[in-house]
Amino acid sequence: MMDSITHKAGLLTAAAFGIVLGASFGSTVVSAQGMPEGFKKGDLAPPPSAEMIEAGKRVYFTKCVWCHGVDGAGDGPGADRLWPRPRNFNQGTFKIRHTASGELPLFDAKKPIAGQNDLFETVTHGLPGSAMPPWEGILTEEQRLQVLSFVTTELVKDRKFTDKESETQSILQLGELNPKQATEESIKRGAELVVEKKCVECHGMEGRGDGNAFNLKDDWGFSIQPADWHKCWNFRGSRQDPYSVRNIFRTFSTGVNGTPMPSFADNTTVDERWDIANFVNSLCERDPLGNPLPIDPLTDKPKINFVIPSDPVEGEIPTDIAAEAWAKAPKRYVAMGGQITHKPRNFVNRIDDIWVRSLYNDQHIVYLLEWDDRTKSVAEGKLPWAPTEVNIDVKEQDPKTGEEGSIAAHQNNYTVYNDAIAIQTAVKWKELPAPIKPRYLFGTNEQFPVDIVKWEADGSLRAFLGTGWDQDFQERDNYEESMKILMAEWKNGRWYVMIQRPVGNKKDQDYDEDTFFEVGQYIPTVFFAWDGHNGDAGRKMAVSAFYYTFMNPPVPQETYIYPVVIAVGVVLLEGWVLTRRANRKKGKTL
């Protein structure tokens, strides 16, 4: 537990630290008032009225208490199965602010204005990448202000939002600062600065959040991971506007209270901060033309296309990821959720997306799978169960709350298993009438099985037949030689895996076991992924919905012939209409 004295002391030391830092490096950027550049002194907001607080209590106990707890200690019934955990309000430690590091966020019950009311914006837009949803459209503006009035007065216990003695407000003047153009030069300078300012030590060399990933703790001792800069839609402070450079600038300027992320306001100029923000923003996934990905307003994640197109290749499929054919192949975002339907369930899911590309030739189809995983996990020694075993005994997270013995305290002390990925396709997909797919997890039954190709980080690639969620896999023999791992590399927080499997041949192979990949058909495909450091094994894994693999047929000859024929036909038709009209007019005038 932290007390308010540490906080106040923290403020002083932070200020002192800034000066010491400046003295030693000769680069302090502190304005005349003793404020870091871009900040201005602000006044504390007036306290909310008693009616607002009382009304807010009603909102809190309908909507918020379930995760944030009766006393606002972030220990509601839902808390322990969540990562990131719900906020503990008691210490007044809030992450997303316009105020200097260690200060309380901006909140004024009478001013629901963007940029001037941090807590209101957090409730309005939610915290993407966490379980906190946007409450806009669910609660009225008034209700949102009411509940915040209740939280800031009754549940923040160690500090007081209105106490002039103990609280100060140094407010980042984000509205007055204009973002710098994201020129190549600015981005390049930002790339140098993130190394110089040691951002990469935690966020990783490529910014995938893989540096020092499993040793960081928040103020309460819970494990916490650095942000993955390539998934800007998961930035907590993105305010549902993920590609906005302003929000990155704000986080970098004010730090994230309660976490190891400090404020860099004291040792960077505003100009440098824009460079860094531009660089971080430039890393976020974009489409091939460099435009931001379209974001689905219902989920605040990239829009999903459920068809994974596979392009034809003449001859061998290139194994080099930089090859032209791969560069041209369409890349699909595959959303992954935790498998929480069958035990052991995966409540704390670490792999939330995979990027998939595919190519095929007359014999094989290759999937190139890329996904961010902060740690490379390879199980040491033999796994305690057979690879075909499904009903394995992996301990599930207790819903127990509180610190000692809770899952959150143990979050990173799992047995480490293999990182892994699998592709599940339906075996007899052609026998199912059009939109019908086999049962979701590991197949329906003996009659409608699925074909599962699984790669594990220990280098193994196996093929299984799944006949139901609770049935052990059947290992397929004579299948290994026809499959191949073309690439499997973990680099700077990202796996790159290329899996090759036969397209299948109805004549030579057993139709009951194998999926046949036919050109121009929609083949139901599901992806599974395991993060070994998260204790993922067996059914504790990340799952996607049903996607379709679609092998693009080569363009047929007719595509070029018929349109020309049609165009000529139209010309003839036009001639006929015109002559008819002309004749009729002649007839009339005659």
Add this chain to the structure above:
Amino acid sequence: MKALMSLGALIGVAGLLLLGGMIFDIVPSTTIRLVEGYMPMQLLFEVGCYVIGFAGLSYILNAMGMAIPRFWQGIGFWVFFLMYLKYRVYPPIPFSVRAMYGTVSLVAVFMWVSANEEDWQKFKQPIMNVLDAQTGMNKLLRYAYLFLLPILIGGFSYNAMMPKSEEPIELRTVHPAPPASTKVHGKTYTLQTSQNPYRVNTEGKYDQEYTNANIVEQGMGRLMKPNANPWDEKNQGYLKYVREGGEIFFQNCHFCHGDNLNGRGLHAFAFNPIPANFTDPGTIAQLQETFIFWRVAKGGIGLPNEGFPWASVMPPWEQHLTVDEIWKVILFEYWHTGYYPRTWD
């Protein structure tokens, strides 16, 4: 009359600006929200407003001496309707459905412009003018059409023939017919006669009236009744069980069905079909408690054949929860959404 028409024109202009803004991504498409469950009515109302707006606009322009010819009015309205379908309606509707609406609206436009002989003449006059090519401008147009039409139609057919991979459309029965009875944890429950054992008053007696009086209030936010807080430690009966149900919900269900029971949970974005939205009047508000009991206990796997395409990830909760826990969760879901379960009579 004039004032009324000016008002109409104002609506028309504002509406067009809004739609234009949405098409070019200047105005966020969420500016005017589509309210779940009321979407069809809302869309009809909006189109109605547009029609009034256009009538007003046309009247005003006429009065100002800048009347739009009937020909362009017809085309303009049709184009507007197509744009409206494409850019306003969210989640987007597939092209094939839009094409159907487009055809129907085209027929409607034709009926409108050919309502009487005079109008029809007015409508087809511009076409005839181009065909006759009496003026230089029309001559130019005629040649342009001569070239452009074959190129465009050829291009469209090329586009249509190019192999493409669009998502196949999937239809499914949302509420398949339930079985007569279901067996959970070794006990058989007849759906017609079973009751939620926790729907009880403070004395522990089954009491629908009492429990219905203590659910959250309808209206924005759906907040609890001021003196019916399930977190009150003195609670007995219904409200106590609501709280216990909520605890189970927030340990198991909210990951998909969402903190606000609207199907927008933490993992929901990854699934297709998206998880059920209980706040929508089309889901639990339409169903009996025992139906929910059956669906929760048996999950996606327990769906009958008409529940295809079997892509539901809803687990059979009997594997994870006891019968009592399932009933409590159901109690909580009705409490939190403010709906009454349907009864059999």
